Amino acid sequence: MSFPVIKGTGYVLVHTPDIMHHHGTTQSLERAAHPDSEYLKSLNDHTRSYEDVVAYAPNQTYIGNLHPEELRNVPTPWFQNGLENAQRVGTFGEIMPQDEFYGLMKISDAFDLVSLEEGFLKKAKEKLEAHPLFKEDVAKMGSGDTLADVERFIKDHHADPLFHEGHLVGCVKRAHDVDVSLTAHIIFENLVSKASGVLAMKHLVDKTGLDVNSIDYVIECSEEACGDMNQRGGGNFAKAIAEVVGAVNATGSDLRAFCAAPTHALIEAAALVKAGVYENVVVVAGGATAKLGMNGKDHVKKEMPLLEDVVGGFAVLVSQNDGVNPVIRTDLIGRHTVGTGSSPQAVITSLITAPLDKGGLKIIDIDKYSVEMQNPDITKPAGAGDVPEANYKMIGALGVKRGDLERADLAAFVTKHGMPGWAPTQGHIPSGIPYVGYAQQDLTTGDLNKTMIVGKGSLFLARMTNLFDGVSVVLERNSGEVEAPGTGVSKNEIKEMIVEAMKELAAQLMKE
Amino acid sequence: MDLENQNRVKTLTEKYGAENMLILLGAAEAESAGLAAETVTNGDPTFAGPLAGVQLGLKVYHAVEPEFKDAVNPDVYDEQVGMMEMVLDVDGIVEEMNNIRSEFCKY
Amino acid sequence: MSLLDGKKVIIIGDRDGIPAPAMVECLKDTGAEVVFSSTECFV
Numbered sequence: 001m002s003f004p005v006i007k008g009t010g011y012v013l014v015h016t017p018d019i020m021h022h023h024g025t026t027q028s029l030e031r032a033a034h035p036d037s038e039y040l041k042s043l044n045d046h047t048r049s050y051e052d053v054v055a056y057a058p059n060q061t062y063i064g065n066l067h068p069e070e071l072r073n074v075p076t077p078w079f080q081n082g083l084e085n086a087q088r089v090g091t092f093g094e095i096m097p098q099d100e101f102y103g104l105m106k107i108s109d110a111f112d113l114v115s116l117e118e119g120f121l122k123k124a125k126e127k128l129e130a131h132p133l134f135k136e137d138v139a140k141m142g143s144g145d146t147l148a149d150v151e152r153f154i155k156d157h158h159a160d161p162l163f164h165e166g167h168l169v170g171c172v173k174r175a176h177d178v179d180v181s182l183t184a185h186i187i188f189e190n191l192v193s194k195a196s197g198v199l200a201m202k203h204l205v206d207k208t209g210l211d212v213n214s215i216d217y218v219i220e221c222s223e224e225a226c227g228d229m230n231q232r233g234g235g236n237f238a239k240a241i242a243e244v245v246g247a248v249n250a251t252g253s254d255l256r257a258f259c260a261a262p263t264h265a266l267i268e269a270a271a272l273v274k275a276g277v278y279e280n281v282v283v284v285a286g287g288a289t290a291k292l293g294m295n296g297k298d299h300v301k302k303e304m305p306l307l308e309d310v311v312g313g314f315a316v317l318v319s320q321n322d323g324v325n326p327v328i329r330t331d332l333i334g335r336h337t338v339g340t341g342s343s344p345q346a347v348i349t350s351l352i353t354a355p356l357d358k359g360g361l362k363i364i365d366i367d368k369y370s371v372e373m374q375n376p377d378i379t380k381p382a383g384a385g386d387v388p389e390a391n392y393k394m395i396g397a398l399g400v401k402r403g404d405l406e407r408a409d410l411a412a413f414v415t416k417h418g419m420p421g422w423a424p425t426q427g428h429i430p431s432g433i434p435y436v437g438y439a440q441q442d443l444t445t446g447d448l449n450k451t452m453i454v455g456k457g458s459l460f461l462a463r464m465t466n467l468f469d470g471v472s473v474v475l476e477r478n479s480g481e482v483e484a485p486g487t488g489v490s491k492n493e494i495k496e497m498i499v500e501a502m503k504e505l506a507a508q509l510m511k512e
Numbered sequence: 513m514d515l516e517n518q519n520r521v522k523t524l525t526e527k528y529g530a531e532n533m534l535i536l537l538g539a540a541e542a543e544s545a546g547l548a549a550e551t552v553t554n555g556d557p558t559f560a561g562p563l564a565g566v567q568l569g570l571k572v573y574h575a576v577e578p579e580f581k582d583a584v585n586p587d588v589y590d591e592q593v594g595m596m597e598m599v600l601d602v603d604g605i606v607e608e609m610n611n612i613r614s615e616f617c618k619y
Numbered sequence: 620m621s622l623l624d625g626k627k628v629i630i631i632g633d634r635d636g637i638p639a640p641a642m643v644e645c646l647k648d649t650g651a652e653v654v655f656s657s658t659e660c661f662v
Contacts, residue, residue: 033560295661297558342640343592344599374662383544384661390540390599390635397598410598425662458634458660466640466658513631513659520655521629534626534651538637544661548631573622575637575645583622584645592641600636 002482003327004273006475007280008208009437010200010315011063011092013424014101015053016192016292018163020309023188024292039297044166046296048079048305050097055082058375058422059310063090064437068419078377079305092437093203095310099164101195103128105172107137108195108244113187115153116162116170118144133202137244145170160184179229186226189289190237192311193224197241197286200313204282205245208317215317216278218242218252219269221261222285223427241284250282258462259372260469261285262314262433263455267473269318270328281318287311287426294425295382302381312429316436323482326443326451326475332359334454334472342468348398351454351472359474363399366417366474367448370435371395372456373423387430391454392418431455432472443477451475513551518561521552525568531619535572536580542604545574546612553616569618574609576602623651630656 021027021043030037053059057074060066060083066074075081088095096104103124106114116124121144128134128141145153150171153159159171172191175182197220205212220238227234238252257264262285269281289311296306321327334355340346356363371391379387396413399405405413423430432455442448456470513521525533535552539545547557552570556563573580575593628651632639639656646653 030560297560341644342638343595343644344637344641345591345595348595372662379662382661383539383541383547385541385544385635387635387662393599394595397595400598401595407598427662430662458658460658461660466656468634468638468658514657517631517657517659520657524627524629524654528627528654532625532627534623534628536628536630536642536646538630538632538639538642538658540633540636544633545636571626575642579622580645584649588645588647592644593637596637 002321003330004270004318005321005325005327005478006436006440007317007319007322007325008204008210009092009317009440010202010204010207011090011434011437012196012199012203012313013059013062013095013310014098014196014199014287014313015050015095015309016098016101016289016311017047017309018098018166019192019289019311020292020306021047022161022163023289024294024296024308025290026293026296039300042300043296043306046300046304046306048309052082052305053310054088054095055084055086057081057083058377059095060086060090061422062312062424062434063095064092065090067438068422068435071422072420076377079307092207093200096199099124100127100131102162102164102170103138103141104134104199105191105195106141107134108198109191110240111175113173113175114170114191115145115150115159115173117147117150117168120144120164120169133206158184160188176228181227181229181232190224190226192289193222193286194237194240195286196311196313197222197237197284197315198244200286200315201241201245201282201284204315204317210280210317212245212247213249215242215247215250215280215282217272217281218247218250219265219281219283220252220254220285221256221265221283221428223256223258223261223288238284257469258457258459259428259431260455260457260471261428262431263453263471263473266316266318266328266433266453267330267333267471270330270473273318273320274330279320282315283318284315285428286313287429291426295378295384298382304381307375307378308425310424312424312426314429314433316433321478321482323480324444324478326440327478329359329474329476332356332474334470336468336470338467344394345398347468347470348394351456351470352395352452353398353402355472355474363395363402363404364413364417366450366452368419368435368439368442368451369395369417369454370419370432370439370451371454372431373419373421373434374425374430375421375423378425386421388418388421389414431457436475439475443475449477513548513556513561513563515561518551518556518563521568522562522566525570530568530570533570535570537572537574539574539605540600542601542608545605546608549609549612550616553612567616569616571617571619572609572613574605576600577606577609621650623649626651627654628652629654632656632658634658634660635662
């Protein structure tokens, strides 16, 4: 059987300190309830510079410059041990500063909803003209508005302000006078998600050297909803992102499943390619403004910087088997079903051991599990613990219950088959997907053979169900055997069939 | 603790009476278990929610504590919670819960 | 008297610890009544 492959990835972060101050829900709720609170006054003192964000080791891991196994060797807490000579650009993408990102929001804005003050816009434009991926797009930025106009949009038309280094530099306007689904706040969230998705997909196209015209389909899997009051989540971020990236032969659709969505999307992309419906499918998502500074109060209390200061994005290209890149084993899929229940044991059984059993594999046959890769530097001070480590312990504990490993080997299992977390707490961004870029390396030029990508989602937060969700899929080193076109069998299998037929014929002749 | 959950704790306690309530927690860490337990006994320590400054003093346990484990069907417990005893810091959670109860619990 | 007899129980589960529905299962066929259950998510 021939499987689709992971052909390339793009991973980006955007440093968004002012968006964190004004649009992260922890901060905006605090501002609404206690506008003069000590917490809000302390934010500036707990905000990192762009240079600190670039030097932050987990961020370097996210963009492809520091393998997770190397991150393990960086002393913790990581925010106190910045890397020297850290680079903005990585093997998978980049860490973009906020001013350029506001320019990218303007480029991604199809309805003149982003207004930038003319002096700020000019500087952002100059920076983006020097950006290898956006120099063709800067013409779309226009020339900007006067500060008086920006202030008027905010005061008289309910626009949401855009700040940079604490100064007003623009705004995002509402898209309708009365439509609650098109308020400035929602348009703001959606444009940030769209623009960071654009950045990730641009990097994917750049890193893979793919002809953008050969992309057939895009699946977007963030956690935002775009639409108007008559269709609140109508969509379609996917096509909107494809348009800005210039994928003129692509259409697409949005897939929603909370934090599990990227893994759902990866499986569906693989299915579409395996079925021959499309040849090149891109899975993409931008990030979430709401989660910026989500655990900020705990970080301030512990006298740390607010580490949730970046918006994340990623893109993955799924294509037909090329005999080289890691295959997506569409026959080894784990699913948390309606009937699975929510005990941790049942969840891990459905996601980890059920697919392994299908392939006759043991828990230790998977070299690396990519679970929820949240950065523990962020979560531990907030009382949420080390999420990936807890996941590895659960997988190992189930292994002990099944007899795949000894209880004494549990700690060693966590190290050998696990990784430290490095992804920002952006919901869908940390969930399984951050390792796919390194998995492509480890399963081709590296020395691993099998990895599992696990996505989990907290569906109950939408109040539509009490259920939890999750899916998983195995990625495997390519055997190099590629299916002969139109046959459904590999060339080697055809050879074996011919040899078998010749033998049978010879045996028949001998008898006669 | 989530603000809506604080709201539910407050209104349901008013409805049924504090002496009849039992709060059961599933927090992943001793520290977060302690914060949640403090919220339903001594009030919201973050002063963000409806329980800020409200000292309900409710009886509160964590699911991995022996008091709860011994009160339910052992087979069901093993199936639903058992594996997590290997994953969570049970001793740390028990200690933290005992501290909060001895300090703030009224029932 | 058991810890649970006649109690009105509020369950605050944790997605990364013990989720609420797992505790609800444990309380079936006990003397306690679950009056509210919810699972929190910190990430």
